[in-house]
Amino acid sequence: xxxxxxxxxxxxxxxxxxxxxxxxxxxxxxxxxxxxxxPGKSLESLFVLLSNGxxxxxxxxxxxxxxxxxxxxxxxxxxxxxxxxxxxxAVDIPFLSGTYKYIFGTGTRLKVLA
Amino acid sequence: SAVISQKPSxxxxxxxxxxxxxxxxxxxxxxxxxxxxxxxxxxxxxxxANQGSEATYESGFVIDKFxxxxxxxxxxxxxxxxxxxxxxxxxxxSVRAQGGETQYFGPGTRLLVL
Numbered sequence: 001x002x003x004x005x006x007x008x009x010x011x012x013x014x015x016x017x018x019x020x021x022x023x024x025x026x027x028x029x030x031x032x033x034x035x036x037x038x039p040g041k042s043l044e045s046l047f048v049l050l051s052n053g054x055x056x057x058x059x060x061x062x063x064x065x066x067x068x069x070x071x072x073x074x075x076x077x078x079x080x081x082x083x084x085x086x087x088x089x090a091v092d093i094p095f096l097s098g099t100y101k102y103i104f105g106t107g108t109r110l111k112v113l114a
Numbered sequence: 115s116a117v118i119s120q121k122p123s124x125x126x127x128x129x130x131x132x133x134x135x136x137x138x139x140x141x142x143x144x145x146x147x148x149x150x151x152x153x154x155x156x157x158x159x160x161x162x163a164n165q166g167s168e169a170t171y172e173s174g175f176v177i178d179k180f181x182x183x184x185x186x187x188x189x190x191x192x193x194x195x196x197x198x199x200x201x202x203x204x205x206x207x208s209v210r211a212q213g214g215e216t217q218y219f220g221p222g223t224r225l226l227v228l
Contacts, residue, residue, distance in 0.1 A: 031215070033216065033217075035219075040224075041221075041222075042206065042219045042220060042221045042222050043157075043206075043219040045216060045218075048215060048216055050215065088156060088157070090217075095162070096162070096164070096170060099144070099145055099210075100210075101145075101147065101159060101162060102147075102157075102159070102208075102217055103159075104156045104157045104158075105156065106156050107155075107156045
């Protein structure tokens, strides 16, 4: 059974601190995505990682992908309160006739304390 | 990118009734997906809807409970039939262009079944 697991599930951190969220998946894939979801809102795309070794950075967030280890990380640098949200990774897997579909991770609920 | 709208945005329904959710996209897309997000949980794929063909359902979801229509390349509906309180969730429509690398998500429909 395909599994996409995130660690930790809940994270409470102080402003200014650094932390990493991990996304492990159990199938072969070289395409992985990170999304943010605010309470009561839909999903906002953060990063698109399409190859082994891909690294993307936007502001205080940096995402990387290691397809051999089946692992992606989302690193938070000097956290601020505005980063409080739930973060999901999603693995792209082959589907019908050359198309793909997402399998979502369990989600990490991040709370940044002032 | 794609702009997606869903109707209704929220609803409160009585058990045993059915609700049809509409998803409209501002451009033609090949793949349309329907997800369910139960409170505090991740997203689970219900089915994939391709224009001109029957929807493909994921394990645990059946057409009698979640009938889907896809009459053209910009529109789809999901019906939640014979509802019970366990169907209380957010239902999200998502789209992906042919050969597209990213899925885009609608704002969601928040359903409460009493």
